[in-house]
Amino acid sequence: MSRTKNDVINAICRGGVDYYTSNIENGEWSYPKALRQVNKFIDQKKIRSTKSGRKYSYLDIRFEDKERHISVLVELKNDTDKWDKTEIEAQLQAYVEYEKVLTGNKIIAILANTEDDRVQVWWGSDLKIDDAHKRTNQSEVLSFDEYADLYLGRKNDKQEVLRSTYALNEKLHGYGIPEKLRSQFVGTCLLCLKNNLPFEGLSTQAIIGGMKAVLEGLLVHDLNKAEKLVALNSVLQNQKIAELKEEHFADILRFIRDKILPYINERSTMGQDLLNLFFTTFNKYVGKDDKNQAFTPDHIVHFMCKVVGVNRNSVVLDPCCGSGAFLVRAMTEALDDCSTKKEKDQVKDLHIFGIEKYKDVFGLASTNMLIHGDGKSNVRQGDCFALGSWIEENNIDTVLMNPPYNATLRDCNPELAKKWEGKKEDPTKGLHFVYYVASKVKKGKLACLLPLQCAIGSSKEIALFKRKMLAEHTLDAVFTLPPDMFHPGASANACCMVFNLGVRHDKAPIKETFFGYYKEDGFIKRKNLGRIERTKPNSEEGVWADIEGEWLELYNSRKTVPGKSVTRRVTSEDEWLCEAYMETDYSTLTDANFEKSIRDFLAYRISNGANNA
Template identity: 35%
Template sequence: MSKNERITENIVRSLLQDLNYYDENSPVIIEEQKSQIVVINKLLKNASKTGKGGKGSPEFIITSPDVPDFLIVFECKADTKFHQSDNLDKAKDYAVDGAIHYASFLAKEYNVVAVGVSGQTNSELKISSYIYPKNSSQPKLLSNKSGKPIEDIVTFDDFIEHGTYDPDVAKERFHDLMSFSKVLHEFMRDHAKLTESEKPLLVSGTLIALRNKPFAKTFSDYEPSALQKQWMHVIKEEIEKADIPYSKKNNMTQPYSSISVHPELGKPTKSYPKGVLSELIKMLNSKVWPFISIYHDFDVVGQFYGEFLKYTGGDKKALGIVLTPRHITELFSHIANIDKDSKVLDFCCGTAGFLVSAMHHMIKDASTDAEIKKIKSEGLIGVEQQPNMYALAASNMILRGDGKANLYQGSCFDLLNELKGHNCNVGMINPPYAQSDEALHELVFIRDMLNCLEKGGIGVAIVPVSKATSPHSVKEELLKHHTLDAVMSMPDLLFDPVGTIPCIMVFKAHIPHEKSKQKTWFGFWKNDGFIKTKQHGRIDQKEVWSDIRDEWIDAYRNRDEIAGKCVRRHVTHTDEWVAEAYMETDYSDINKEEFEKTVKDHFVFNILN
């Protein structure tokens, strides 16, 4: 009996039906052979499987406005013999090859899940799925988080989730997000007339509001002035539901109040008849919400805050503290060797970047829902004094799904007893820099953070390297009560465009340095593999960071001594706490060009300073 491709298509249609793809309440759109979406039709215009030009026509094209950067294509063949060729290069004859062929055209604008299906009955059906990341040149097998290939037709959300965790997809989405941050900044500057401090609040407040599904579906129905009031009402509602411990609800909502009555947001304009706020919500809903609803380990609020700093005229620290780059917040969790039983204190939490990274690290170590619930309710403690920054931190934890970190608003120095009561065994801090008041010196923040930890707890701090090299009375006090476990010299441009050169200090709490009789480990961690680019700032362009990080952490944990990289020394409070003071230089890899460049840089430095 001859085999009929229409039978295969009917089986696929039936499976999609069973998985609620055709549900009238679903946002998923299924089209066959052609699409109503102009961009898709344009991309398929010359995508014929014959390779001779002409329009391409996938069996099924599946999209959703909720995930605008993803789509799914299906190609079917009746005979399982024509499921997949060895080289995936016979688009006309094989199901998988055909799906990948169409995906290669569509990947210019989308992340594409390409599904090839062959067979005439459910029992013999063969299914293979690939992910073709946006702007990439090659497809990859679609796998779940454990690396198992997806060999079934699954729900739309499952297909998207599996595709989302592909590293190339995540990287491309991150770049898109950062490019969008510039567009958003310019839109808010030109049309909303928001102050620099109001811009990140509008982002965080809107993302909180979009957690409310009725609001997300109906915000465009409101008149401009009514939308502002509803925006504020929904934020209050979501904050009330989140019920973050120790928080004062008014402290969390008050920073958003100026936006709720901002005159430019609540009136229609010729360009935006529904109002500027409606347009901003639409932009964030389509460009940012799909990202934040999936990547719970990513500090989106902090990232936007940092990106806005780049476009701020004048002082780059105009909005407050110097924020810690994402890969460094993640590095802190590795240094402290965090697990599901850790209790983490961030003494000056800013937008809660350290807590977001720590929570992700802890959850990866958990194996039950009860353990995850305990992490979120008891394992994360933060303090932030600035009201606007506190609101951003609180929103960040709310946006983690059901994250309920114990967030305090106020001065960390006024809350020492409360913080000690949490019995934290890990402390993290990036304190305010260059305060004129000696009582607010960076080492004072570190001292009081360590005093809040359990005995043997690990405290990790990132501070200007001058605090490690210059004499200060608090250095003696620190070593009298705590052990200086390690100091790592970090990249000079880590905080670019802010010109602070940092180092990381690691302490063991409540074990006096002299009694520990321990040599301090010094690491020369100057090259993190990140490259400064014009468009995106410092990025891991060559994708070497994870290997460098693992090498650093292995050397630290093993207390290795490697010429030019790391060394151990007994130090006191009168010594310099940096690797450069003790490390032997490894000259074996130095060439003439590097030597000349170093001499020139040193010469220029001496002239400028």
């Protein structure tokens, strides 16, 4: 199917609003002319090809919405396969640089074939026409409003979301809502507001009644409707909520509507990222006094999804799903790989599975999935050890999990708990959860977060389950992660283990395990904000995307890089940590590193009562 210039203009302007702009007779857009009219100038190096030296000036099609400050730039080519990729990207990058100087708008850049229906799309903060900013699931020309919906929710608004999260927690504290209720209450408010809950001028009981009606309507076609309604309604039936003054209830809802709701757009991957960031961060604030609360940060969840290759065909399970962070991210990644509504419906209906034992946390997971636009997910309340048959029958091929590290025996596998009678908590630090789930799934990939003790094998129980795992599965990779990753909340030092299920370790075609020393993720602690992403010098763009790209490239290519990664053939008797095998990169050492080591050593000596320290 071929397309003309008018076809593209009509497609982007469908819906009745004409965003198309031109300033020369043939309908193109002359950037030199536009800059002269507003007396602006551009660095000529930015608009010339470094390869051919050609200067670019005229864009085929330009669209602009001045109210939302969005520009859509379209360049047409008869067949992009016949063109030099470097030259095409340089040309489109030149138009992006022009647009930055001319308007400073958010930019969506499009390269459209005219001989067929192929299209390539780029967007993002500090936009560059490269593979990192390219949207891989774009298969048709969308309308301007659809592109705007997909783009809005910019990455550099994260700190504003974090500030709003902190302020909301303080507001709830001021109105006397207990910490243990806050996550579920906020989630339910957010969900109901997203579905047009009226509240202005209403009494507290009328608001609660309206919220229950919204929840009922959202779960009409849900197979687990009854158990989800019990979990979701429980917070609304709590006396502390029922006793809220109507002006306080309205103030809370107004704050969420104005400060949080604008970031939610289930059609937007960026909007879902921000929403998941809010939800995970809020859970951390309200659970910060519980040092067993290990809420996985969203960027680490994203990395793990990339490692196991979540896509539209993946069937994903989190057997200890907590508030649902892994499920939401897996669903977002799978939906981002879909190109049709049928594929998206299939992902939501048949590809996302979760288990959560405790009712209040199960309510959080259900709310989180519903907020992200899914009312049909297969999230079950129950014990994963009692749902083995359910796991087996659902054809799972991808597992993402962060099991409890200090589970009491009542939360452990009942058969093992009998043998561990007399112990206070799980002696395997969560590893037996992983083994059980792997034994039920039997194929595909499993990525799990576990404390470093599990990689070292610091107890006979851990050593036993290391042997059992390798007797049935392959240890593909282990990543040492940042020590303060769960801040605020649990203080555990964790690593990510990746297993190829169903292939015995000694039978694996690739004999060496990849070990990554991934302790620097570009996030730093900030008071009242938790861990936030650093930005690049003189830019609003964060550093994480580049760091994650390097981590994934090292893993996928299985490169050995001093100070960062190594591959090694290991057994269950060995340490499963990069630190045991990696070469030190001495080129990065400074006097400050030496001074810190001396201070740490002296602090250790003093804390252990050494004399003359």
